[in-house]
């Protein structure tokens with residue numbers, strides 16, 4: 001038997017999955033780690049907690065398996081999150097600054113005022129926002145004592161989580177990333193396939209800190225930390241890995257992943273499409289030197305709103321309890337929640353907005369709150385879906401493929417189909433992120449089926465068909481539009 005190991009380093013947990021050569025998951029190990037919130041809108045992770053949880057879960061997943069039967073290792077990761085470490089000691093100089101962190105909003109405003117928006121959009125496909133890595137690196141160089149001098153002396157390295165893991169797994173031999181992770185830094189020219197020297201110069205980020213950018217199914221060195229010697233052959237940001245795992249290989253295919261946040265990607269083939277609706281242009285994957293692009297809509301809070309009901313409000317004990325609550329909610333109450341806990345992502349990109357709930361009455365209780373929380377995820381996806389359909393003139397997506405932890409919520413998936421007015425397809429394998437990383441690593445080593453056969457093997461678990469009347473759909477969408485406008489108005493006031 002030949003296996004492929006996939007490491008999925010997510011925002012709230014690290015997972016390791018062992019797939020067999022038929023890409024069936026055989027073993028899974030998972031560990032949550034601490035979220036650090038040092039100030040309003042700031043989010044950090046302890047680099048050693050990331051590393052410790054990755055190593056522990058990978059070791060558990062390969063326990064009892066002969067290392068030589070593991071053909072390759074694939075890595076997929078929370079994107080944009082920034083680590084800077086010392087090239088001699090491998091020690092990070094600060095906690096990781098997580099993608100959700102908004103501390104660099106003032107620097108982003110400066111860049112906007114200086115008129116960088118057009119150049120950044122045209123070269124990196126992104127828009128100016130604290131979400132991306134670039135301003136976070138600049139913040140670290142500016143605020144960690146001695147960091148700038150050490151960076152300029154060539155002693156510090158930057159990486160997104162994949163690069164940090166590759167560096168540690170290879171014992172400091174390889175400082176590399178893949179094209180999809182590079183595409184999220186706001187420092188990478190996704191058309192020319194190179195680091196963007198002008199943006200780096202403006203942010204005073206030395207080019208020597210940046211990793212080498214390789215294909216997703218490429219050579220990222222070898223690790224000896226898991227028993228034997230295992231080649232690292234697949235790397236992609238988690239949303240791009242999910243796009244691969246969902247076999248969205250054809251232009252016009254779209255997937256949406258529901259973890260902490262929600263990220264929808266539409267394959268646009270070899271076309272670099274600039275959005276008119278403030279979606280991002282990004283790299284879906286790069287295979288054999290060929291880049292496939294995507295339009296992306298990023299929503300910062302999806303499953304996290306359910307975590308908030310559990311850990312913040314203590315309305316529920318387990319995420320799954322939201323199903324019964326939403327079903328029991330009073331249909332006559334129009335409670336609408338805008339979960340802008342860390343600002344609003346696409347298509348609004350409002351870093352200053354904060355969450356709000358509308359339509360509360362004396363009759364409102366936990367059930368209406370839970371329904372509003374789940375429905376907010378469907379409303380936000382609707383906005384992305386509409387923006388994608390407007391921006392893309394190729395084959396319009398007719399179906400949405402979904403995956404990620406929150407797709408366990410049947411209520412949310414049904415409401416999503418109702419608000420989109422289109423079918424929502426949930427696959428048998430919901431660990432599509434890890435599956436995509438495993439496929440990339442297996443593709444590089446030639447042990448898995450090619451894209452066509454892999455796509456044909458994609459299996460549907462359940463299709464959610466829209467059943468809501470057009471009138472009710474329009475009425476609910478109007479409530480949402482109004483709630484978003486009020487929330488943003490409040491932030492601006």
Ligand SMILES: Nc1ncnc2c1ncn2[C@@H]1O[C@H](COP(=O)(O)OP(=O)(O)O)[C@@H](O)[C@H]1O
Nearest residue numbers: 010012259260303304306319320405406408409
């Ligand atoms: N049955 C459920 N109903 C609603 N939300 C759920 C359910 N099960 C899991 N979730 C949510 O899904 C998220 C976990 O998804 P996962 O893909 O593991 O996230 P990540 O990779 O971001 O850590 C959590 O935020 C959790 O609240």
Ligand SMILES: O=P(O)(O)OC[C@H](O)CO
Nearest residue numbers: 010011078079259260261
């Ligand atoms: O860890 P996830 O699954 O919430 O994904 C995080 C994204 O990559 C952030 O862009």
